[in-house]
Amino acid sequence: MTRQEFERHLLPLARRLNELLHARPFDPAPAHQVGEALVAAHCTDPDALSSTLGVIDSYLVLYCGRSGSPELSTEDSRARCARMQHALAGGFTLALRERTLTEQEAIARSALAARSQAEHALHATEARFRAVFKDAAIGIGIADLDGNILEVNDTLTRMFGGLEHHVRSHKVHEWVHPEDSPQVWKYYNELVRGEREHYHVEKPYFRNDGTVLWTNLTVSLLRDSEGRPEYQLALMEDTTERRLLNLRLRYEATHDALTGLPNRTLFFERLEKTLAAKNGTRFGLCYLDLDGFKAINDSLGHAAGDRLLVEVADRLQSCATAPGEMVARLGGDEFVALTTGPHTEDEVDELACRILGVLATPIRLDGRELTVRGSIGVVEGPAAGARTAAEVLRSADITMYRAKSAGGNRFELADAEADARAITRHGLTTALPAALDRGEFFIEYQPLVHLGDGSVHGAEALVRWCHPQHGVLGPDRFIPLAEHTGLIVPLGRWVLEESVRQANFWKERHSDGGPLRINVNLSPTQLHHPRLVAETVDVLERSGLEPGALCLEVTESALIGADDDLLKPLRQLAEMGVDIALDDFGTGYSNLANLRRLPVSVLKLDRSFTQGMQQHPADPVDLKIVEGIVSLAHSLGLAVTVEGVETGAQAEQLRQLGCDTAQGWYYARPGAPDRIHALLLADAV
């Protein structure tokens, strides 16, 4: 209220008091209403009353006393004024009391209303929380800090097997399970001491039927309004099913579907774990490959093969039942057995023997008795031996092959040297294709000399590999590998092209030097290659060398038992004029009668015959044999070439025995093409 407003409010009240003062008959009661009006104008301060009474006392009679028509005596006026003041004070007090009581009641009512609203809201909240608690899909439990379980919801009870007293009968810290992770109880103690607000773990529990319940557990500390730890709240999610599923998926990922044995993945995990062990444990590994399994599979079918593998797997499993032992299937017919412990040096041998032993009993399959044998490579050593699992397995694999090539049905122990050899073999095999691309092969030529006059009659092409690490390697080191991998076909073609090109070059340089032949070796694989004839013709045509200048050398062993199909390409080549030489003759027990059937024109006597002639005097038996062969060859219309001639005496003797041509260190070692060139020039002189 502004000052002016307040004045407007007070002025009528003052007038009223003036009227009362002069009213006849005098009645002070209406002053009562003036007091009420002050309270209504919010003049509720006790000071307001005393100020008002003071003003009336001092000024009402003074200013208004004489204004009335019948003038009052001063005494009368003062008496009336006093009575009016009493009435005003009474009215003020009554109004103030009324007002105070009303406001007090109003505020009390408001406080009650607010409280009941809050209680209502609290009740609704509680009902909401209760619903969350009761109907939650996760288990919820509340316990005090001593571990007494105060409340659990139905979900939690169900998770534990359905008996609430079972859940409540244990304190929180009594729910120990052997598979608890080590931190669980550390976290728990920190939480109940108020040092940790919450923790989250995977935790197993026993249900009331003794089965295990796996949970995803979150525990939170609840504090009171002063911040003191009060309760612990556990939220748990049942992960038992998920865990089982995970276990099953893990099982499937780590086990062989056919035999149920651990697979390569699990085996590697186990082996790696074993090899990572720090203490003095040792390990022994048996790498088993069945002998002739492919033949069984091919002849009886894959279904039978699979059943055989299952039976083998069962038997193997029975061999490795001790703790620290395991059997796994790596794939196909390859199995491994692993043993670990301090005494594997002896145990691994026993294990290998047991395996061969259980395989010895024939396996009945579709009414047949099949005898299955196996080859085992054994690796044994200290676990902390700085070898990786892959290295150990490769060593076992190599050793297994050693057992197999020694005839199978046995076990061999790994040794470092054999490994190294095999590893080199392995390295060379894998390096072969790139070597051909990179031009690491080259050809050396060894002259073939006419024994009659000592002239150079031709040369044999001999392939070499200039290996970037191992240096120059002879054909014995890599031709068998090339045969094995099939690389012999492109390699052989390259040798043929290169040699024919070289022979043509010589021919052009020495048109007066008579016919000059080039001998090129053919490997058994090449012999079977369907494009042998076509490619040879192609090479000859492109170079311009006449077929008669080419002699293809085939080993006697490659032609033993050869049928017409195999001989057909050779016949075709022979008909074109290409000479075919039978290499290493005399080492293969060939049927001499068969010689007539073969399209060969040259016999190359193996160096073992000439070795007997290096002594002086020469071995008479060797002489007789060579004489007989030469006579036989000549009667069949075949020329005879001898290899390994190292001395002049040998050369002379062979000449007397009727041999046609010779090669050997006596004449020249294999060398670069220009050396042949030099020899030819020397001849021509």
Next chain:
Amino acid sequence: MERPAWAPQGIDISVPSVSRMYDFYLGGSHNFEVDREAARKAMEFMPGLPKIMQANRAFMRRAVHYATAQGISQFLDIGSGIPTFGNVHEVAQTADPAAKVAYVDHDPVAVAHSQAVLEGVGNAVIAAADLRHPQDILKDPVITGLLDFDRPVALLLVAVLHFVEDADEPYAAVAELREALAPGSLLIMTHASYEGIPLSQEQAGGTVDVYRTIRNPLIMRSRAEVSRFFEGYEMVDPGLVSMPEWRPDAPVGEDQEDPFAFSGFAGVGRKA
């Protein structure tokens, strides 16, 4: 832990309430002994507190008159407290019977009492909400049901911001409210300060301590700090001044007003 919006606030009338203390200073009886005890303790340090409250009340009345004179017919009074003599709706509706007034308070007893007082009163509502959560206010269905925020609103933050600590980000809250108002809106504010109190800061600090013990700290802010609440608004003449100096009905004489009435700041800003 933050209380979720739907969880009820507890009622504890054994704890003094600033709105019931305010009522006591103004001579009302809407209070309990705990409120009076705290108020009397505060008055031991600053006997002029009732004068400050009266000046505050008087400023509010003048400011509401100013707003209605400017054609504003919507009022949002945040921190309205216990309805007492000369409420905003009474003042506003006297000048403009169509004026709409929305009260906001976070004290459940004040809210309950306001509900009782406003029963049967048209165009005046009360909502329970907290200045520290402006979006709760701006989206409250009771408020949005009455006020149209696309039109100018007079926002009253009278004797309330000095109860919001800096940690509760009062500047951000006020900025959010300023932002929500339509151009032409007014911000009507008073704020406690050590500036203008006819006492040493030490003495006045006793009152601040009383409010701290009842867990409703009283935050004294400087002129510059109070000015920041008006950021982006144009100050209506005479700017940020003491309460009696803001557009007095009659020229202010030092002798007419109690010296305590000049404590703190009052001002009105307008959104361009």
